[in-house]
Amino acid sequence: MSVFSLPDSREDRVLRLLGIIGEGICTDLIFSPEQLQTLLCSHASRLFEFRQFNLSAEQSVMLARKTDLNGLWYCPVQDKGLLLLDYLQHHNGRRTLGAFCNQFGFDDAWENIVTFLCQCTYPLFEEAVIDQHNIHHRDSHVNALLARANVNSLTIIIDPYLFHHSDECEPIVEALRNGSFVPHKLCLYFDTYDLFRDEDIEAFETVLDELFGAMSSSECQLKELDMQLELAQLTSTAGVFEQHLIDMLEENTSLETLTIESTAGPLQFPAMRVLESAAKHPRLRKIVFLPPYGRNPPPIDQSDLFQMWHRTNLSHSIQFGDSRKVRLQEGCRVATKFEVEKWQDFVFYDRFELLRQMEDENVRCHMLVVALASHSSNPQRVYSLLSRNQDVFAK
Known part of the structure; x- marks a missing residue:
């Protein structure tokens, strides 16, 4: 335990523990519940990630008590998660926890917890995660439950080939189409882990036809859509994403926030064709981009296409953000705080330049x-x- 008690460095406050010992095999977490409590309480500012450990019932409850479970990834839970469920039901108050991704090896706890999420009267987790690369047992029944789960967001890490050749996501697609999808936010992260397959446009088109076709339905109630394409080495496929997104925006009437996490071709900021479609949408008012990598904002006195659009569509908010934790876990480049603030300041200055034109x-x-x-x-x-x-x- 002494190594975990060392002080944090100035920058690194995240401690990641990896428990996998072979493909599809996890090792037991060696800390007792009491040791876990000491570890988690010794540094209030430190974040912990536990990946691919077998957890005892008592360990899972201690993690739920002392953290928001945001750093718990692919960890099977003993006793089918029943003790953890009892804690969440009777002792958690109405606290919303972080991300829930407990699919590795598909232990029974995953289905039991998802079933409880459908009965919960408040959002128990900020997000639930379906990772198509780390599911060893596929069951569309569980995904049908996730479409009705009381969580704020559902994240799907999509392998287009698995999506295309499996019906596991069909309940989610249908729930989006008929308006029964409960989470108000859907995050779609596309990756094949294969540079050659990333260029297979047909596989991506199949996925986009289904998902964006469902979001084009007049009954769709989805409020927020977050698309991440940065992991995939997209070049020619970026145009396919752009066109499907534009076609969906022309039909959809429910979206209020759109996040595009990509620096690929036509989807990187300012993505003018997407913005032109967003301007015609009845509810979409917030669009979030990654800051352009290696570029500086144009001068405020300039009037390029984006600046003219921005000064005309005053009810729309353009924001910039860093990418989410999925990219952090894969070791990909993330935008710095300086880049985000630099471009956020640009849209602020550009919008308020209109003050000088008021008569x-x-x-x-x-x-x-x-x-x-x-x-x-x-x-x-x-x-x-x-x-x-x-x-x-x-x-």
């Missing part, structure tokens, strides 16, 4: 005061607002 001085002054108050904690934005509106104070 009504009273309205302009009011909007400027509101903007200064709203962004008072950001000195750089306050400085920009003041310096670019000096004429207001000169009158």
